[in-house]
Amino acid sequence: MWLTIDLRSETAIYLQIRDQVIQGILLNELKIGESLPSVRQLAADLGINMHTVSKAYNLLKQEGFIQIHRQKGAIVNAPNSYQASEEYYEQLKKAVKPLIIESSCRGISKGYFYKICEQIYRNIGLLEKGG
Template structure:
């Protein structure tokens, strides 16, 4: 999986890293049980501070995307990502709320919003190389 960070973005580097790893899992570019680079190795490979990678890995661990073993290292959760529960749905609603409000303020229709959301959803469901 290729990781591309925008060092000029207002979004923190660790958040970008978390989002890209989650996207890799969603697109099935990363499989359950697959090893990820160590904190030190990934930090060196992409040229960022190891504490930034550690923060991203800790967040991914808390959310159930990865497991961190002392001997095996960092792996994608072999049991898969925990399924959406009430807590996740509340978090999803909280994240969507400001996006929908801003979209309405900017004149984006419900159909345009839903179409865009649907297109993005389908991009994640497509396998590599499919059109």
């Protein structure tokens, strides 16, 4: 199972699931039209409650990443369903801004910040090839 959660993390479990499904889509571990595990199945595998998984799936549905079919369960959407919108750009900016401000305040230069981003992008790229 490619999906793991950290019960000790600050991040809510349902958000961890959401983030990892998005990562799975990006890394092509989850292909368009592919099914996610059923709510009950994933809950059992992760040792958590059904409703927590359901909440994650509903959020992903609302954000356009997946569809939820009556019987077939959750299906990965095509990219056009979750293409970045104006609204998302604003949201992204709002999320990045405080990180840049704090890191700058703590003495991290723009160049160094980009170096960190570069590491993350490289990391993703490697995973994409490996996966």
